[in-house]
Amino acid sequence: xxxxxxxxxxxxxxxxxxxxxxxxxxxxxxxxxxxxxxxxxxxxxxxxxxxxxxxxxxxxxxxxxxxxxxxxxxxxxxxxxxxxxxxxxxxxxxxxxxxxxxxxxxxxxxxxx
Amino acid sequence: xxxxxxxxxxxxxxxxxxxxxxxxxxxxxxxxxxxxxxxxxxxxxxxxxxxxxxxxxxxxxxxxxxxxxxxxxxxxxxxxxxxxxxxxxxxxxxxxxxxxxxxxxxxxxxxx
Numbered sequence: 001x002x003x004x005x006x007x008x009x010x011x012x013x014x015x016x017x018x019x020x021x022x023x024x025x026x027x028x029x030x031x032x033x034x035x036x037x038x039x040x041x042x043x044x045x046x047x048x049x050x051x052x053x054x055x056x057x058x059x060x061x062x063x064x065x066x067x068x069x070x071x072x073x074x075x076x077x078x079x080x081x082x083x084x085x086x087x088x089x090x091x092x093x094x095x096x097x098x099x100x101x102x103x104x105x106x107x108x109x110x111x112x113x
Numbered sequence: 114x115x116x117x118x119x120x121x122x123x124x125x126x127x128x129x130x131x132x133x134x135x136x137x138x139x140x141x142x143x144x145x146x147x148x149x150x151x152x153x154x155x156x157x158x159x160x161x162x163x164x165x166x167x168x169x170x171x172x173x174x175x176x177x178x179x180x181x182x183x184x185x186x187x188x189x190x191x192x193x194x195x196x197x198x199x200x201x202x203x204x205x206x207x208x209x210x211x212x213x214x215x216x217x218x219x220x221x222x223x224x225x
Contacts, residue, residue: 004156031211041200043157043215055212090156098211099145099164104156 003027004105006091012111013081021076021108023091029103030096032074034066037088037107049074050096078110086112116140119203119216126223132190134219136203139184143205147213148177148188151200160201161188193223 004025013019025032031050037043047066048055054066063079078085088107094100119136126132138146147162163170163177163186170177176189190197203216 033212035213041218041220043202043213043218045212045214048212057212092156094211096211098206098208099162100211101147101159101162102211102213104158106154106156 004091004093004103006089006105006108008108009106010109010111012113014113015081015083017081018077018079019081019110020078021089021091021110023074023076023105024072025091025093025103025105026072027093027103029093030071031094031100032068033092033094033102034074034076035090035092035104037090039087043090046076047074081112083112086110116214117203117205117216119219121219122217123220124222126193126221128193128195128223128225130193130223132188132193132197132221132223134188134201134203134221135185136187136216137183137185138205140205140207140214141184142207143214144208145206145211146177146179146186147204148175149202149204149215151202151218157202190221193221195223195225197221198223 007022034046046060065077068074090107091105092102094102148160149157150160151157161175174191179186201219204213
């Protein structure tokens with residue numbers, strides 16, 4: 001069974017479009033995250049979310065928004081896509097609190113043309 | 114600015130050799146320091162982690178050395194194997210939000 005899954009695996013779209021990436025975890029974790037990995041492999045946190053609090057990395061444009069329909073899902077919505085949004089997006093989950101292992105999904109490669 | 118700096122960017126080691134990757138951090142509030150391993154086309158996976166109250170942690174062939182006063186930590190891979198070839202990331206986090214700040218990554222190649 002896949003612990004953290006993401007769909008789609010690949011997403012190609014045009015500038016200006018709105019798109020969503022879905023994430024699901026079956027580990028019973030309280031906290032979920034979104035990370036962006038750029039073309040140079042640099043990994044950057046975007047959001048941390050549990051049922052009590054959303055923490056947003058201050059550098060993330062407000063075109064990006066996480067939405068959690070329930071504890072096991074954290075979807076990423078992106079409005080008005082730009083070329084610079086092209087990257088691999090990883091969802092992760094962990095127990096709540098500092099120092100708990102984060103389990104990453106397989107990633108979604110987003111290409112904006 | 115980059116809060117966690119990692120070096121080298123790439124590393125080639127012979128099979129059986131020792132691989133050493135170094136990281137330095139700036140924010141003294143960081144309180145948890147994991148290392149992640151990433152294979153091509155996969156998500157990162159936790160390798161080993163340390164808290165600043167210890168100077169060293171060993172798990173099998175993997176060892177973290179931690180120097181709190183210098184704000185540096187390193188990963189040592191003993192008896193490196195071709196299967197260890199991957200990209201390694203150091204990271205740090207500092208509060209209950211557990212948001213990881215990653216280093217820039219090191220691409221390790223272990224030659225047979």
